[in-house]
Amino acid sequence: MKNTVSTLLKQKQSGDKITMLTAYDYTTAKIIDECGVNAILIGDSLGMVMLGYENTLPVTMEDMIHHTAAVSRGAENAFIVADMPFMSYQVSVQDAVVNAGRLIKEGGANAVKLEGGAEVCDRIRAIVNASIPVVAHLGLTPQSVNAFGGFKVQGKSLDKAKKLIEDAMKIQEAGACAVVLEGIPAKLADIITKKLFIPTIGIGAGNGCDGQVLVYQDMLGLTTGHTAKFVKRFAEVGAVMRQGISDYISETKSGVFPSEEHTYAVDDDVINELMKEC
Ligand code: KIV
Numbered sequence: 019m020k021n022t023v024s025t026l027l028k029q030k031q032s033g034d035k036i037t038m039l040t041a042y043d044y045t046t047a048k049i050i051d052e053c054g055v056n057a058i059l060i061g062d063s064l065g066m067v068m069l070g071y072e073n074t075l076p077v078t079m080e081d082m083i084h085h086t087a088a089v090s091r092g093a094e095n096a097f098i099v100a101d102m103p104f105m106s107y108q109v110s111v112q113d114a115v116v117n118a119g120r121l122i123k124e125g126g127a128n129a130v131k132l133e134g135g136a137e138v139c140d141r142i143r144a145i146v147n148a149s150i151p152v153v154a155h156l157g158l159t160p161q162s163v164n165a166f167g168g169f170k171v172q173g174k175s176l177d178k179a180k181k182l183i184e185d186a187m188k189i190q191e192a193g194a195c196a197v198v199l200e201g202i203p204a205k206l207a208d209i210i211t212k213k214l215f216i217p218t219i220g221i222g223a224g225n226g227c228d229g230q231v232l233v234y235q236d237m238l239g240l241t242t243g244h245t246a247k248f249v250k251r252f253a254e255v256g257a258v259m260r261q262g263i264s265d266y267i268s269e270t271k272s273g274v275f276p277s278e279e280h281t282y283a284v285d286d287d288v289i290n291e292l293m294k295e296c
Contacts, residue, residue: 019095020094020095020097021056021057021095021096021097022097022128023097023128023129023151023195023196025056025097026056026057026097026195026196026217026229027195027215027216027217029056029217029228029229030215030216030217030228035228035229035230036056036057036217036219036228036229036230037054037055037056037057037229037230038055038056038057038058038059038099038219038229038230038231039055039058039059039231039232039233039234039237040058040059040060040061040063040064040067040231040232040233040234041058041059041060041089041092041093041234042060042061042064042067042068042085042088042089043068043085043088043089043092044088044089044091044092045092046092046234047088047089047090047091047092047093047096048092048093050093050096050234051092051093051094051095051096054095055096056096056097056229057096057097057098057099057219057229057231058089058093058096058097058098058099059099059100059101059131059231060082060085060086060089060098060099060100060101060125060127061074061101061131061233062074062077062082062101062102062103062104062160062161063101063160063233064077064081064082064085065077065081067233067235067241068085069081073160073163074103074104074160074161074163075104075161075163075164076104077101077103077104078103079103079106079117079120081103082100082101082102082103082106082121082125083120083121083124083125086098086100086121086124086125086126086127087124087125087126090125090126090127091126097128097129098126098127098128098129099127099128099129099130099131099153100121100125100127100129100130100131101130101131101132102114102117102118102121102130102131102132104161107132107138107141111140111141111144114132114141114144114145115141115144115145115148118130118145118148118150118152119148119150122150128151129150129151129152129153129195130145130150130151130152130153131152131153131154131155131198132152132153132154132155133154133155133156133159133160133161133162134154134155134156134159134185135154135156135181135182135184135185135186135188135189136184136185136188138154138189139188139189139191139192140192142154142189142192142193142194143192143193146192146193146194147193151195152193152194152195153194153195153196153197153198153219154189154194154196154197154198155197155198155200156182156185156186156189156197156198156199156200156202157172157173157182157199157200157201157202157223158170158171158172158200158201158202158222159200160200169201169246170201171201171202171203171222172201172202173202173203173206174203179203179206182202182206182210183206183209183210183213186210186213186214186218187213187214190214190215190216194216195216196216196217196218196219197210197214197216197217197218197219198218198219198220198221198231199211199218199219199220199221199223199227200220200221200222200223201221201222201223201248202222202223203223203224204223204224204225204226205224205226206223207220207223207224207226207227208224208226211226211227211228217229219231221248222246222247222248223248232249232250233249236249236251237249237250237251237252237253238251238252238253238254238255238256239251239252239253239254239255239256239257240255240256240259241256242256
């Protein structure tokens with residue numbers, strides 16, 4: 019069954035937790051979709067995990083459309099959400115609507131996601147008026163990394179917590195169909211989740227949210243180096259890949275691969291005739 023804005027809303031109402039994972043390519047999207055995940059996010063995190071940038075800021079509309087289209091071809095039932103990259107919606111309402119439209123028309127997404135609270139409500143309203151569902155994103159919004167002075171947990175002081183609650187109410191009023199809450203205290207996420215009728219999807223926001231989202235490379239153990247506290251590694255796929263690639267190298271060098279099993283045969287008569295001619 020195809021997941022939609024209505025099925026996600028019903029999940030919140032019935033207490034059935036929403037599962038969302040990132041994907042950036044056809045093959046991974048197909049696997050994630052076949053496992054029954056409710057929603058796939060083509061996050062601008064692709065700048066970091068797929069393209070090797072230090073943060074999400076260099077990601078372009080062309081990058082997002084290219085990867086969104088690949089995911090759309092691989093996913094049948096998941097609700098597909100595409101991130102609006104940095105500077106694709108900040109400058110004007112018109113830019114926001116045009117770029118959101120491109121992610122739907124050219125990328126095949128079902129919804130777009132953009133970061134921010136009160137300051138982006140006019141964008142949310144305009145995109146929703148164009149019949150495009152919008153997922154909002156509050157808290158540790160990575161496109162504001164320079165303004166925050168690093169990737170830091172948000173909403174810890176009374177003022178900041180109150181501002182996040184106000185922002186959540188405003189984006190809902192502007193027409194957002196869901197909101198990602200990233201890097202905020204679990205108890206604050208709990209309060210926001212209870213106040214909103216739209217679903218909250220948490221990442222580093224505790225288990226009181228209506229759903230969870232993770233970057234698939236993080237949760238499958240493909241990333242190395244520093245991992246955020248909120249990341250649980252559900253598998254060690256990186257280790258499995260390293261083992262497989264090492265085996266390929268040693269079997270190729272020793273001649274064990276390719277064996278007969280992986281080789282095409284031909285009639286001896288053909289070879290004998292060929293040999294006569296050579
Ligand atoms: O870009 C992304 O992957 C995201 C998630 C971390 C929510 O925005």
